[in-house]
Amino acid sequence: MMRIKILFLLIFFTSFLSVANENKVSKIDKLLTRYHQLEQFNGVALISYKGKVLFKKSYGKANFEWDINHTIEGKFKIASITKQFTAMLILQLVEQKKLKLDEKLIEYYPSYRADTGSKITIRQLLNHTSGLGNFFHLDGYKTVEARNPYTLDEFISKFCSEDLNFEPGTQFRYSNAGYTILGKVIEHVTGKPYSEVLTQQILKPLNMNNSGFNQQHSILNNRVTGYKRLLNRLEHPSFIDMSVPFSAGSMYSTAIDLYRWDRGLAEYKILSKPFTEVLYQVTEHRNYAAGWLVDNYPEARFGKALTRVHHGGMIPGFNANISRVLEDDTLVVLLDNTGGAPMTAITEKVLSIIYDKDYEEPELRLSQQLYKMIIEQGTSISIAWYKTFIAQHEGFSERQLIRFAYELVDANEQQAATAFLTLHAELNPKSIRAQKALNEIKQI
Missing domain, CATH: 1.25.40 (Serine Threonine Protein Phosphatase 5, Tetratricopeptide repeat)
Incomplete structure (x- = not known):
């Protein structure tokens, strides 16, 4: 008799969860549909809960000229989400005892500017406390964006070697230059191109077969076209040579591959738990760790704070966002190809649906x-x-x-x-x- 009661309760509980999840899926779809109708989201979304895919769907066009709809297999530029992959490669090298986080940059990049390279540590490059700038403001950079005539060493010498803005370790300043240098460190330590190390150490082990370093001249199946949305039309964005963002922002990926990335992290498939935790260790200066922003997410039902790690990416024509609630194995991936989408707001509303919280309905900007x-x-x-x-x-x-x-x-x-x-x-x-x-x- 007791077994029958337990079985009945299990069936009832499973049915209740199934109905609850179906309700959440319907709400998420309605939310994203509304954002698409308001011309604020055009792309792909994937949401998982407890490690299982709860929702995946595409909205709008992957190519407007050819009237091609998005599919879940579409390959998007993910811009600065690349940084968490670069951070992973660095932590793998640390775990392999080929790098030390608190060693000075000059030890792993001897040809770098000596006076600053002898002050900056690898850890400070990871968490943006190195004092380096962001190179967008430097003379000549805009010309280089469209066509990069420099080797990696030449680019770093010209655009990633300016005087420090502050003493390393004393402040936070987001720096693409710092992550470009980390890519060079990876190449110097391994003796291999960054793209090859990325593929061998992360993408292949996690079966991320539809992700990679963006070689814009190569033929790439399911490559999504990027656009810039203006008040009354779309147009093509300014061209960027993808060798310029390099290890700070040159990857492409799909929503499904980013789910595989999430599973690889959660299950410690390519990095041990102690070193994975270093990825989420913030500094006193900002809630930025190593390729991830880290904050508390208040879980409404039980009143406890959960750990959320997240990062966005923006490059002309594309927006990307990945947000993970660690304790619940919750994942929200959003990929957009019309630029300027309110990814943070959309993510917050999706999480509100998952955690049964109130949220404001989307409206026109x-x-x-x-x-x-x-x-x-x-x-x-x-x-x-x-x-x-x-x-x-x-x-x-x-x-x-x-x-x-x-x-x-x-x-x-x-x-x-x-x-x-x-x-x-x-x-x-x-x-x-x-x-x-x-x-x-x-x-x-």
């Missing part, structure tokens, strides 16, 4: 609302509405407003662009950047 209003009701009404809005809510930042103004010019709404910049200049008379943008737009 402020720029979308205003553009729609300008088209339908004119500039004056739009300006009046925006004045009322910013009296009660946070409006555009200066950077966002300037971008919105130039997007309006692109959409042949120069009068509206001038009106919004004029309003901003009146409210912020000391704003030099906005005044400069206003002068430029008036001359167009």
Whole structure:
């Protein structure tokens, strides 16, 4: 009799979980469909819970010119998510006793600038406390983005070797230069190209057969095309030679392969537990560890904080986001090919559904609302509405407003662009950047 009761309870509990999961799947699909309808998500999503895939689906076009729909097998640029793979390779070398985290950079890259290379440690490169900058601001970098004429050593010498912004270990500053240097360290220690080490040490062991280092001139099945979304259309983004982001951002992958990556990490398939935990050890300066941001995620049902590790990636034409709740083996992967998708907001809402928490429904971005209003009701009404809005809510930042103004010019709404910049200049008379943008737009 007792066995029958236990069996009945198991059947009931299993059925209850199945219904609950079906309800969550329906809510997730409705959420992502709404984001797609609002032109804020165009791509692929995969969500797993307790290590099992709960949801995977694609939304929109992988190629708009050829009217090709996304599939779950689509290969996306994942940009800075590459950093966690680079961090993994470094930790593997540490576990193999070929590297020491607290050894100075100069020991593993002898030709690097000696005065700074003798101060920076490998650990500081991993957690962005090295003092190095981000190289985007340096003279000549924009030209190199489109066509990189340099070898790796030459690129590092020119763009990753500037004076330190602070004493290593004393502050945090996100640095692509630091992760580019880590790629060089991997090559120097192993004697092999970064792409080869990546394939041998991570991708093959985890059966990530649809991921790799982006060789843009090679033929790649299911390669997704990237786009830039403007107010009234899509266009192709600026071209970037993928040798430039290198070990800081040059990988491509699929949602399914990133699930395999998650399983490899959770099950310690390619790195022991003690060294895997180093990947999530943050510094006192920021919640950044080694290729992962780390924070607490409040689990609503039991009131306990869980550990969430996550990272985003952004490169012209693409957004990517991976978020993992470690104790529950929860994974959210989002891949988008129209640029500028609100990946953090979408991820937060998906997690809210999984953990039975309330969330706000998606809505048009402020720029979308205003553009729609300008088209339908004119500039004056739009300006009046925006004045009322910013009296009660946070409006555009200066950077966002300037971008919105130039997007309006692109959409042949120069009068509206001038009106919004004029309003901003009146409210912020000391704003030099906005005044400069206003002068430029008036001359167009």
